[in-house]
Amino acid sequence: MNAILEIIDISKMYRIRHESEPYQTFRESIINLLKFKRTISTEEFWALKNISFSVEAGESIGIIGKNGAGKSTLLKILSKITPPTDGKIIGRGRVASLLEVGTGFHPELSGRENIFLNGSILGMRRKEIQNKFDAIVDFSGVEKFLDTPLKHYSSGMQLRLAFSVAAFLDPEILIIDEVLAVGDAEFQKKCIGQMESVTKSGRTILFVSHQMGLVNQLCNRAILLEKGKMIMNDSTELVTAKYLSLRENEADNRFVADPVKSSLKDFFISEALTVDEANKPAEVFGFHQPIGIRIQVQANKILQDEILSVALLDKFGNRVVTIHKSIKELNINDNLYSGTMRIPGQLIAPNFYSFHFAVVKSDGTIFDIHEGQCRMQVADTGTPFSQYEGKNYGSIIINCDWQTD
Numbered sequence: 001m002n003a004i005l006e007i008i009d010i011s012k013m014y015r016i017r018h019e020s021e022p023y024q025t026f027r028e029s030i031i032n033l034l035k036f037k038r039t040i041s042t043e044e045f046w047a048l049k050n051i052s053f054s055v056e057a058g059e060s061i062g063i064i065g066k067n068g069a070g071k072s073t074l075l076k077i078l079s080k081i082t083p084p085t086d087g088k089i090i091g092r093g094r095v096a097s098l099l100e101v102g103t104g105f106h107p108e109l110s111g112r113e114n115i116f117l118n119g120s121i122l123g124m125r126r127k128e129i130q131n132k133f134d135a136i137v138d139f140s141g142v143e144k145f146l147d148t149p150l151k152h153y154s155s156g157m158q159l160r161l162a163f164s165v166a167a168f169l170d171p172e173i174l175i176i177d178e179v180l181a182v183g184d185a186e187f188q189k190k191c192i193g194q195m196e197s198v199t200k201s202g203r204t205i206l207f208v209s210h211q212m213g214l215v216n217q218l219c220n221r222a223i224l225l226e227k228g229k230m231i232m233n234d235s236t237e238l239v240t241a242k243y244l245s246l247r248e249n250e251a252d253n254r255f256v257a258d259p260v261k262s263s264l265k266d267f268f269i270s271e272a273l274t275v276d277e278a279n280k281p282a283e284v285f286g287f288h289q290p291i292g293i294r295i296q297v298q299a300n301k302i303l304q305d306e307i308l309s310v311a312l313l314d315k316f317g318n319r320v321v322t323i324h325k326s327i328k329e330l331n332i333n334d335n336l337y338s339g340t341m342r343i344p345g346q347l348i349a350p351n352f353y354s355f356h357f358a359v360v361k362s363d364g365t366i367f368d369i370h371e372g373q374c375r376m377q378v379a380d381t382g383t384p385f386s387q388y389e390g391k392n393y394g395s396i397i398i399n400c401d402w403q404t405d
Contacts, residue, residue, distance in 0.1 A: 093172025
C-alpha cells in the first residue's frame with residue numbers, strides 16, 4: 001500500500017539581499033541614487049535542505065525543533081502555499097491546513113461564507129459542506145456571529161472557526177501549525193479531543209508545536225528539524241528526548257565553589273551538577289525522566305555528624321522538597337566526598353526549578369550554604385495537564401487512590 005504522503009528530497013532556498021552602503025545623509029542618498037551608485041549583494045539561505053520522509057494513512061506525526069529550524073516552511077510547502085526549490089511531494093489525499101490565524105479566510109466575507117469558501121478550496125461539493133455545516137458551527141461556538149464579516153472577529157474566534165472548518169470537512173491529511181496557543185484552555189481541550197478523533201478515524205495529522213506534552217499525547221511519531229535539516233525521525237518519546245537535550249545550556253546547571261571564599265571553611269560544597277540517567281550533564285528533563293544532581297563535598301577537617309542538605313526550589317524560590325544525607329555515607333576519595341541524588345520521574349510537575357544545598361551539623365551549625373543553584377527545567381512530555389502547559393498547577397504530580405463508595 002502506497003503512503004498517503006511522500007516527501008522526496010525537499011529543499012527550500014531564499015535569496016537575501018544586502019546593501020553594503022554605510023549610513024548616509026538624505027543628500028548623499030539622493031546623489032547616489034542619481035548616479036545609480038548602489039552596491040547590492042545577495043546571499044543564499046536554505047530554510048530546508050534535503051528533507052525526505054513518508055507518511056502512512058492514519059499516522060499522527062509531530063514536527064518539532066527550535067525557532068528557525070524550518071518547521072513552518074515545511075508545512076507551507078506541504079500545504080502548497082509555497083513551492084520547494086528542489087525535490088517533490090506525492091500526496092494521495094485531500095489536504096486541509098491551519099497554519100496562521102485567518103489563513104485561507106477572506107476578511108470581507110462572513111463566517112458562513114468563509115465556511116463554504118474553504119470547503120470549495122478543498123474540492124468539496126456544496127451538498128457535502130451543508131451536511132457538515134451544523135457540526136462546524138456548533139463546535140466553533142460562533143453561531144451568533146455567523147453572518148458578521150470575519151474582519152470583526154477576534155483572533156480567538158477566527159481560530160475556533162478555522163479549526164472547526166479544517167477538522168470537520170473530512171480532509172485525509174490535516175496540517176496544523178502551533179496556532180492552538182491562541183485559543184483559551186477550554187477550546188484547546190476540545191481541539192485535542194477532536195484531533196484524537198481524527199486520527200482514530202484513519203485520517204492523518206501533521207502537527208507542529210513547542211509543547212512536548214501535546215506532541216507526546218497526540219503523535220505516535222515525531223520528526224526533529226535543526227537548521228533546515230532533519231536530524232531524527234523516530235518514535236515520539238525518543239525524538240522529544242533528543243529535542244530537549246539540544247536545548248541544554250551547561251553553564252546554568254553547574255555550580256563550582258569560589259576557591260578563595262571556600263578555602264577557610266571546614267566543609268564546603270566544591271561542585272554540583274544536574275545529570276541525566278547516563279550521568280551526562282543535563283539542564284532539561286522530560287516529565288518521565290529521573291532528575292539527578294551530582295554533588296561533591298570537600299572536607300578540611302575530620303567528619304563527625306555533618307549532613308548534606310539538598311532542597312528542590314520552584315521558580316519562586318519556595319521549597320518543594322528537602323533531603324538530608326549523612327556525608328559519611330557518600331563515596332570518599334582522599335578528603336573529597338561525592339554522590340548523586342536522583343528524584344524519581346513522573347513526580348515533579350513541568351516547570352523551572354533550582355537547588356538549595358548546604359553542609360550542616362546536627363545541632364544546626366551551618367558550614368556552607370548556597371541558594372538558587374543548578375537551574376533546570378522539567379518539560380511536559382506527557383502529563384494529565386499537558387494541554388495547560390505554562391499554567392501553574394503545583395509542583396508535585398502523584399497518583400492517588402480514590403474510593404467512590
